[in-house]
Amino acid sequence: MSRLTLARAMCAFAFLATLHAFAEPALNVQTSWIGNTSGFGDGTWTQINITAIAVSSDGKVYTNAPWDESGAESSVYQNGKMLGFAGGTHGWGNSGGNAIAVNRRYAYVAVGVGNEKGHLVGAGVWPDKGRQWYGISRREIGDTKRVAAFQPIANSIDPHAKTAAAFMRVNDVPTGTRGDVNGLAASDTRLYASNTSRDRIEVYDTESMQPKAQWSVHEPGRIARASDGTLWVLTDTLGDRPKVAHLDADGQLLNDGLPLPADTVAVDIAIDPQGRVLIADNGPRQQVLFFGKRDGQYSLTSTLGERGGIFAGVAGRPGPQRFNGLTGVGVDARGNVYVATNGIGPRFEPTGAGLGATLESYAPDGRRLWQVEGLLFVDGAWMDPSRPDSVYTGNKRFELDLSKPPGQQWKYAGFLTNRFKYPDDPVLNIDQWPGLPIARKLKARTFLFLTDMYADHLKIYRFDGGRDGETATPSGFIAGRERAVLKVPNAPSGGDWIWRDTNGNGRFDANEFTPNTSGTHLAGGWGWWVDTRGDIWRARDSKGINRFRFGGLDAKGNPIYSYADMTAYPVPPPFSEVKRALYDPQTDSMYVTGYTPDAPFDRGFWKEVGRVLVRYDKWSSGNAVPRYTLPLPWDTKSKPVSTLIGLTVEGQYLFAVEPVGTVHVFDRDTGTPIGTMQPGREVGHASGWVDVPNGISAYRRNDGEYLVFVEEDARGKVMMYRWKPAPRA
Template sequence: MKNAARLIALSLALQGLAIQPSIAQSTLNYTTSWIGNSFGFGDGKWMQQDVEAIAVAPDGTVYANAPWDESGSEIGVYRGGDKLAVAGNTHGWGNAGGDAIAANSTYVYAAMSIGNESNGLVGADYPPANQTWFGVTRRLRADVTQGAPFASGIGNSANATKNSFLRVLAAPGSSDGAVRGLAATDAELYVADTADNRVVVYDAQTMRQLRSFTVPTPGRIALASDGTLWLIQGLQDANGPSIGHYRKDGTALNDAPVLPAGTVPTDLAFAPSGQLSIADNGPTQQILLYARASNGQMTAAGSLGTRQGIFHVVAGKPGDWRFNGIASIGYDQAGNLYVAQNGQGPRPYGTALVGQGAVLESYAMGTRTLGWRLDGLTFVDAAAFDPANAANVFTGSKRFTLDYGQAPGKQWTYAGFTLNRFAYPDDPALHSTRGVRGSPMVRRFNGRRFLYTLDQYAHYLNIYRFSPATDGEVAIPSGLLAQNPMPGNWPAGQPAYGEWMWRDANGDGHVDASEIASNPSTGATVGNGYWWVDTPGNVWLATPLSGIREMPMQELDAQGNPQYTYASSKMFAMPAPFNRIARIVYVAETDTMYITGFTANIPWDASHWKEAGPVLARYDNWSSGSPTLTWQASLPWNTSSSPQVTTVGIAVAGNYVFIAELYTQKIDVYDARSGQLAGSMTPGANVGSTSGWVDIYMGMSAAQRDNGHYVLLVEDDARAKILMYDWTPG
């Protein structure tokens, strides 16, 4: 027990304070499930988080490639709605996947890169300092985990892909020299050396260079039955890419179609009938068909897919033939169509974006019906419940519905894609570091639903409103609160330094300089603060060293946007025992504040910059001016162990506080009334008894259902899903 102590500008009563130590884990009655991926990993499978390119074998086997998958499935193999293999050795130790892939009867050729991890890797397997190798890994089709070495092959001398890498380009380490197109016959391999404006032709068996010819920034390549090459070219042209047609020796042919205005070609493929298909990732989101006319020219012959794709009529509603970010297409021998999408399309030249989640699907062209579909929809993405309906779950850019009566992994349905890059190119998420929205909070005011999202490290708080009648599932950009300027000199009108906010005063979803307001009182960055939005819509900012600020929501403006002002802010001083705050959850209904952070006993250090801290505390009567520290608890914390035991996330629901550990795949459950540890939860066998790190500041949310069950949603970016715990307190 301690007597009341007074802080500067804050009175803190410590009556009834109990410091709760960690105790042994209790057995809890819970089940695990997942959301957003076709596989849970209990069977060792997961749908990769991104697909940039596919190659389709005659038997319908699909080989997919992307520069990055968190668990190393940059190259995945699929058939009939199942995952057959992960190629491996494209992740870590300098290796990364790529943006193109091709296959012949013997080999799979996949674009990849080899770096030296900021000059930390040296030797013959790695490029010299400040350089990256871009090229092609050759694998056996019979077993893609095995390299198919050749005399001039290099790299990976310590694994099964030794000497099976073809170096096409050695580029400065910060530049994009990625191979953007591949095509192969049993005799020749065609490589789009995009950065060098050429197509290079290699012997498909010996991998010796045969010839090359000039093409302006070439991309995807498709081989016609007559041996000519059709390709996408001009990836960096001011007017956008176009279609080129070349003989094998590089002679340009002049019969390529001129694409409709607004078309953004991203891939092309030939059906067994000889019809040319061109994927359009522009606003139409369709596959354009071309056939040879009697005059010898390629002429339009229709299209596949719903015009405007996922944004047709009910914007953001997923469904058959409603494409969303067409990245690659292909056909098998039977004429079935395969379409890879990632909500974005192929990675823009010179960027490291990984899309909005992968969808790989197959259609039977005879009946135009869906054959199968695989989803890997979330990456560095948290999830949150709609407060009006615990069966309605939002991630940064998705909505899922839940049927708790179904078997684990079958409970979720992909119900909405909430980001419309065509209607709202000024969505702040599209201008953030990763181009995604990240951690969501769903709130309801005046009967309306709002979405608040945090970027990965909580620098920015984005605000979105909904208008189902006009925008379907789409979340309309409504506002932004920023602790510091956005990267990339966007938007125009933001201050060069310091806090600022934007509100969409005219309701058009675009950021106008006249709608931006800077913080007049500080003119300084807040630092690595943490945002929280309470039930009434007040925005709380936990600053690391200066206490906690509340920005009350004033009202909804004429456009339906929540309004905030710096002038109306209220500041609460740093409460004992903390000297650095990392996370907060404020429960407005009970005027209760939960805080995690660091104290004089275990101070913060820069090596644990994203941790939630070793101490959890509950304060009652927070807004009264004399809050009561009801209890504090010591959280799991051991930075000397291997792996380290630290905390990263907090969620509160009903009578419990949930704490996510960073490296140890454990969720600790505390009684919110006493601070006592009730037990812990870890991933079950149906999700492989494992999960990835909770790698973002707000990686977890919780809700109590009407039946008393607690449901917890936890980021699992390791395998492109949301991990779900369903716990019944004993």
């Protein structure tokens, strides 16, 4: 019997046993998590992005952002707790925004309303096909889930129509055109809204929501109302250096502006009980600037925050007053200051949603009173191979203390992206999110490899703690399709190139690219894997498996990879398409997953690992031997769907995760199913959709316990399962 025939026979036999193979027991695991102050065990979590805040006199913080995966774009926090969220800002054409204001009766939330490419139809509820609305949703201040209607409801039993009755349309624009409300302020009688793209501030009655006035202001943004009825407004906000204007109650410009330092990037403005003007500065200072008035003129009197923020001293190390990407500032009646950050600032692209939201409260003397964090999105975790109890995610590092209760076992230890020193970092330019991590120790140095959400390309980072602190320095890049890398500076056309930072400056210089001239286009495929020796493997569907061999380190400490030192392997039998290829150099074993003629590919499930797993031994001999063939969970008719989307190997086991978060464990030597892991009560028995190809990793500790990390997009965290298998007989 030929190897191909034998492998097909083994596969067919295994499928006959499928029903028995997956009667897997639930394993005894502890559920924990990293990256979010709250894990959803009590129904709360910290949202993944905050781009605007409003603070009530009693210290409640009302937030807004364009996106939170589970609909908490507009939330309420107090004393380090999430009190609830508004809802109606996510799905069914709805989105959050970049402004929010409160008075004694209402919260006014900047929102967007679309029509899902014309699929949502309803007069007054959704815009016409090809159109997008931007405006303001009015909510009850005591419970922001309750809309405060100010116009007739088109359909009293339709919840979307009820929400529409509390929505004031400010701009009706073609789809793809910006028309956001980027600033709001409210008194008990007047609501002020920055219509940025129309160069005006619009004034409305807070009860009837009828227009009262409009003032010409160039690119207005955030607004703060002083106790004397005057308004402080950020202007020129679509440029690199916003300015500050002071307007009287009738919108006339006053001649007492703020002397902003030259490198200030003003992103928000507030007034404290002493009448001081606070500016959130997202420039190199990363501080809140306080301006007081003396002899009729304003001057900079004090600051909140360490100068340089998280990039000062040991770059990337978080801590009190080490701000990172300021987006909002507010003050309560006691003078407590509230600061929101998201790792980048209030950019209009979605990048901030992946760099981590933080909301902090500071007493007038500068003491931090509380903090909440929602630090992760479309992210995984991988243990640091150089330090115990250290974990990398896409652009952060965490430290573990497993003696603490679930959810308290992590500490935010490092922010890896330094946009001021390394502005070419692909995290900032080409990806919406940092990427899924694989950390390897090569030649006594640690490197971080990141795959993007769609497995198009691979980013490589090096570390130099003595020079760069926690920062991960861009070191290498293996490109895929042209469209995905169009924004990489100086890149050759066509994609399909390798970049290496040969001069060590972390910039994408034109002479550092090597195009693929082999004649075989290598883009495509979902399976990236970096083995413990540093070789990079890519499974390429029906085109086989490619291996980039680790060629050591260059003079600047970058790992060397080249097309000249690449090996191409054909699709091994019994496969017709290969989706993942995980190689273990210690045993010379290859774990391949994908589809076979008997278990074919379904294009409706294109991210999955496939329906079959085969372990091959003696892979490097050129005559690999299949050890076993394992049918994988595959029921696309079930609700929720049961397939596998991620796979990893560690210690004695293979770990695979379903899109709904269920983890399957198999013995790596025999393929025998061991059991499953499910989210526990600590996280409300809930997990979001695992939506990335490398969303699972595992680590065996010295005492035999396994830590299993799983992407959990829904509520801004990474799951961490703790499992200690019984000693083997």
